[in-house]
Amino acid sequence: MDKLVLASNNAGKLKEFARLLAPLGIEVLPQSAFNVSEAEEPHPSFVENAIAKARHCARATGLPALADDSGLCVEALGGAPGVKSARYAGEPKSDARNNQKLLETLAGQTNRRAHFTCVLALVRHAEDPQPLIAEGEWQGEILAAPRGAEGFGYDPLFLVPELDLTAAELGQEEKNARSHRGQAVAKLLECLRR
Numbered sequence: 001m002d003k004l005v006l007a008s009n010n011a012g013k014l015k016e017f018a019r020l021l022a023p024l025g026i027e028v029l030p031q032s033a034f035n036v037s038e039a040e041e042p043h044p045s046f047v048e049n050a051i052a053k054a055r056h057c058a059r060a061t062g063l064p065a066l067a068d069d070s071g072l073c074v075e076a077l078g079g080a081p082g083v084k085s086a087r088y089a090g091e092p093k094s095d096a097r098n099n100q101k102l103l104e105t106l107a108g109q110t111n112r113r114a115h116f117t118c119v120l121a122l123v124r125h126a127e128d129p130q131p132l133i134a135e136g137e138w139q140g141e142i143l144a145a146p147r148g149a150e151g152f153g154y155d156p157l158f159l160v161p162e163l164d165l166t167a168a169e170l171g172q173e174e175k176n177a178r179s180h181r182g183q184a185v186a187k188l189l190e191c192l193r194r
């Protein structure tokens, strides 16, 4: 494998992957470079959606593809928004409206525990019978008001309790060192070295 396509249209994720995948030492291209259409993500689990996105991209490009399906799982909401995190407040996708809806939904709620989940799927080709899968989780709490301007998505509401900082108050290196995505990539790189 000397080239890999990132099967994501999320600018925030792509930025994080650029650093996280540097140790791979291979050419990593965004799927926008190939005009890949947006994949369907209809499944109830992160892993199924990640595989669907990776296969869609590999089919369109003829190259190995890596997809990330991720989301925020809030304990008091039974794991919601979960796989629906990107469109929690409906179409079109909007981080600002998602955060607003989360704050409103959790108003008066004392259990603020939540975690981010990331599932990565790497397929060598569209019909790969053995996708490489790697997962990561990041535990935190949902604040009552946003803090910080880094990152993307729900980062301004996601408090990392041991630091007393939100994910949006962390530099990219600091976030990558702790995040669900950082942990999943570390495991993926481990699998690839075997």
Ligand SMILES: O=P(O)(O)OP(=O)(O)OP(=O)(O)OC[C@H]1O[C@@H](n2cnc3c(O)ncnc32)[C@H](O)[C@@H]1O
Binding pocket: 007, 008, 009, 010, 013, 041, 053, 068, 069, 070, 071, 072, 085, 086, 087, 098, 116, 151, 152, 153, 154, 155, 167, 179, 181
């Ligand atoms: O499917 P792609 O094209 O990769 O981009 P997406 O944004 O639609 O990605 P997902 O379907 O995996 O939805 C994940 C959503 O979960 C949230 N999310 C995931 N990782 C996050 C992170 O590190 N920080 C903040 N929010 C995150 C954010 O709202 C994302 O839009």
Ligand SMILES: [Mg+2]
Binding pocket: 041, 086
């Ligand atoms: Mg998506």
